[in-house]
Amino acid sequence: MEQFIAFVKKEFYHVLRDRRTLFILFGMPLAQILIFGFALTNEVKNARIAVFDQAKDEASQQLISRITASGYFEIQEDVMDNSLMEDAFKSGKIKLAIIFPRHFENDLFHQHHAQIQVIADASDPNTATTLTSYISSIIQDYQAELAGGAAVMPYQIIPEIRMLYNPQLKGAPNFVPGVMALVLMLVSVMMTAISIVREKETGTMEVLLVSPFKPTWVILSKAVPYLILSLVNVLTILLMSVYVLDLPIAGSWVLLLAESTLFIITCLTLGIFISIKTKSQQVAMLISLMGMLLPTIMFSGFMFPIENMPLPLQLISNVVPAKWFYIIIKSIMIKGLGFEGIWKETLILIMITLFFFLLSLRSFKIRLE
Amino acid sequence: MVEHSASGAGSSKKSLNMIAVNHISKTYNGGAVKAVNDVSFTVDRGELFGLIGPDGAGKSSIFRMLTTLLLPDSGTATVNGYNIVTNYQQIRSSVGYMPGRFSLYQDLSIEENLHFFATLFNTTVEENYHLIADIYVQIAPFKKRRAGKLSGGMKQKLALCCALIHKPTVLFLDEPTTGVDPVSRKEFWEMLGRLKRQGITIVVSTPYMDEASLCDRIALIQQGKILSVDTPQQIIAAYPDQLYAVKAADMLRLVQILPTFRPSVNSYLFGEYIHVDALDINGDGLKDDLIRFLDAEGFKGIEVIPISPTIEDCFIKMLTS
Numbered sequence: 001m002e003q004f005i006a007f008v009k010k011e012f013y014h015v016l017r018d019r020r021t022l023f024i025l026f027g028m029p030l031a032q033i034l035i036f037g038f039a040l041t042n043e044v045k046n047a048r049i050a051v052f053d054q055a056k057d058e059a060s061q062q063l064i065s066r067i068t069a070s071g072y073f074e075i076q077e078d079v080m081d082n083s084l085m086e087d088a089f090k091s092g093k094i095k096l097a098i099i100f101p102r103h104f105e106n107d108l109f110h111q112h113h114a115q116i117q118v119i120a121d122a123s124d125p126n127t128a129t130t131l132t133s134y135i136s137s138i139i140q141d142y143q144a145e146l147a148g149g150a151a152v153m154p155y156q157i158i159p160e161i162r163m164l165y166n167p168q169l170k171g172a173p174n175f176v177p178g179v180m181a182l183v184l185m186l187v188s189v190m191m192t193a194i195s196i197v198r199e200k201e202t203g204t205m206e207v208l209l210v211s212p213f214k215p216t217w218v219i220l221s222k223a224v225p226y227l228i229l230s231l232v233n234v235l236t237i238l239l240m241s242v243y244v245l246d247l248p249i250a251g252s253w254v255l256l257l258a259e260s261t262l263f264i265i266t267c268l269t270l271g272i273f274i275s276i277k278t279k280s281q282q283v284a285m286l287i288s289l290m291g292m293l294l295p296t297i298m299f300s301g302f303m304f305p306i307e308n309m310p311l312p313l314q315l316i317s318n319v320v321p322a323k324w325f326y327i328i329i330k331s332i333m334i335k336g337l338g339f340e341g342i343w344k345e346t347l348i349l350i351m352i353t354l355f356f357f358l359l360s361l362r363s364f365k366i367r368l369e
Numbered sequence: 370m371v372e373h374s375a376s377g378a379g380s381s382k383k384s385l386n387m388i389a390v391n392h393i394s395k396t397y398n399g400g401a402v403k404a405v406n407d408v409s410f411t412v413d414r415g416e417l418f419g420l421i422g423p424d425g426a427g428k429s430s431i432f433r434m435l436t437t438l439l440l441p442d443s444g445t446a447t448v449n450g451y452n453i454v455t456n457y458q459q460i461r462s463s464v465g466y467m468p469g470r471f472s473l474y475q476d477l478s479i480e481e482n483l484h485f486f487a488t489l490f491n492t493t494v495e496e497n498y499h500l501i502a503d504i505y506v507q508i509a510p511f512k513k514r515r516a517g518k519l520s521g522g523m524k525q526k527l528a529l530c531c532a533l534i535h536k537p538t539v540l541f542l543d544e545p546t547t548g549v550d551p552v553s554r555k556e557f558w559e560m561l562g563r564l565k566r567q568g569i570t571i572v573v574s575t576p577y578m579d580e581a582s583l584c585d586r587i588a589l590i591q592q593g594k595i596l597s598v599d600t601p602q603q604i605i606a607a608y609p610d611q612l613y614a615v616k617a618a619d620m621l622r623l624v625q626i627l628p629t630f631r632p633s634v635n636s637y638l639f640g641e642y643i644h645v646d647a648l649d650i651n652g653d654g655l656k657d658d659l660i661r662f663l664d665a666e667g668f669k670g671i672e673v674i675p676i677s678p679t680i681e682d683c684f685i686k687m688l689t690s
Contacts, residue, residue: 002488002491003488003489003491006484006485006488006489007485007489010474010477010481010485013474013476013477013481014474014476017476018476202470202472202475203468203470203471203472204472204473204474206433206436206438206466206468206472207466207468207472207473207486207531208489209437209438209461210436210437210438210461210464210466211461211462211486211489211490212458212461212462212489212490212491213489366457367437367438367439367440367457368433368438368439369439
């Protein structure tokens with residue numbers, strides 16, 4: 001145990017005495033949180049929506065068929081009550097819901113104005129605004145058609161738009177979980193991999209191996225400091241998002257930190273696996289960047305919506321741990337879900353972690369080469 | 370001083386030898402590079418044993434096999450009675466190893482490095498301070514300095530302290546004096562002599578032939594093969610011929626002309642002299658012939674001195690014959 005503590009202490013010396021490492025560790029999360037506010041806008045195709053048609057008359061059916069014909073939307077299900085709709089939103093099955101009131105046609109043709117409710121999942125604000133504006137323009141087209149070219153619209157449909165989860169359409173909810181995934185990937189995977197490979201490269205691993213300290217403990221004591229530093233990073237990012245970006249955390253802090261710890265451990269096992277398989281710091285860094293960071297950016301759903309990708313890419317996204325972490329963090333932070341809402345994603349992360357842990361254990365060498 | 374390890378799993382047959390190497394071989398790149406080729410030798414307890422050979426002779430590979438860092442392709446070896454393959458854990462806890470490259474933490478200070486390695490071996494600096502005392506006092510004034518900022522000689526002293534701090538039974542030093550200035554080299558060998566007197570078995574490798582005479586016994590090694598294992602005195606005594614040191618005013622021409630003197634004569638530059646070794650004729654006959662030959666060639670300031678060979682001459686002799 002004393003050896004372990006001495007080792008962890010030594011590891012902290014390494015980190016704290018290297019200005020570049022310190023900068024990557026603590027400068028980057030701050031910079032990224034501030035920079036990523038300007039997220040990219042994306043065109044949305046085949047967004048899955050739900051329709052709650054309480055009228056079931058000719059006018060509502062006409063409007064629904066226009067919405068489906070536009071190509072932007074795909075009706076996932078016809079829901080019959082509000083609680084079902086709520087569930088569909090929470091599980092992420094739908095991005096948007098349209099609710100026609102009873103007597104829609106009656107209101108429209110007799111009272112000359114009717115209402116229609118449009119509810120969007122605004123935890124991804126870009127997608128939500130794009131989708132609602134598409135719906136609005138389809139409704140306007142329909143109105144114009146009914147007017148038959150008259151200058152004054154005789155029949156008015158007023159869409160009542162509601163943004164779920166993120167009514168002010170803040171960009172932060174979207175990118176805070178993304179930046180968290182990105183930073184943890186960078187710190188936990190790359191830094192761990194590099195710090196272990198550095199011992200190989202500088203030859204200190206030779207001295208460490210020729211000692212009573214078990215080689216597996218060498219690796220484990222490397223992971224501890226980075227676990228602690230990563231947790232500090234998570235806390236920094238969360239505190240910044242609460243106090244600087246005014247984004248309250250809807251769900252439980254404890255659950256959020258527990259899930260973050262799980263993801264950090266996932267990343268650490270990935271980092272250790274890379275370090276076992278590589279011999280130089282450059283290779284370890286390249287693999288961490290190309291093999292981990294790039295997929296995290298592309299396939300976590302943080303920059304590019306996964307629903308819009310071709311099927312093969314959607315399948316690939318399933319093996320990217322950051323995707324599951326991103327879903328978990330969004331669910332807790334923004335939707336306020338409890339563990340019952342994210343246990344599937346948690347289980348997948350645990351499986352990925354176990355897989356790489358066992359793989360590392362198998363390929364770990366107690367000698368050089 | 371000698372540690373008895375009767376209870377060890379691999380020490381069923383207790384021998385006098387601290388290290389016994391039996392026909393070990395090691396190849397790299399799937400057999401393409403033969404680093405160590407059928408090497409056997411033994412090291413006695415308390416002995417200062419030298420592996421002498423040029424770069425790439427396979428010295429480091431032998432060290433890494435004996436310190437259990439590499440597995441031999443074939444052959445067996447024991448260190449303090451422990452098998453290097455099956456009892457690797459016992460060897461790792463009982464030997465001290467100083468790799469060829471400086472392998473301490475450059476961003477840790479002298480003090481921090483020493484304490485870290487002491488803790489790693491379940492001991493403290495205070496407990497075994499007497500072992501390192503006369504080495505450590507030389508670097509103690511700089512103990513707050515980072516290891517990366519030390520001079521070559523100081524780095525080696527620190528590395529030696531770190532390898533000694535757990536009171537090893539055997540000390541493996543892979544080229545400890547390479548890249549170290551002559552004064553520090555001399556000091557370093559004096560330290561090894563003192564450690565030897567404390568009963569520690571030391572195996573040291575070096576490419577410097579002049580350091581060979583400081584060892585109790587040496588193994589001359591070239592291209593993975595051992596040419597000879599003996600005391601330096603015996604190796605020199607076994608030199609078969611009379612060796613001459615030759616000098617003249619025009620050394621450049623002398624180097625070119627000497628090979629034409631006689632086909633059986635071997636000559637090579639050695640410091641400010643040229644060493645000439647005759648295989649067939651010994652004694653003054655050769656000396657007179659040589660002087661006459663050089664006179665005829667018009668050399669001025671001719672010197673031909675009979676000398677006793679150094680280890681390097683023995684090494685060259687073994688390579689050419």
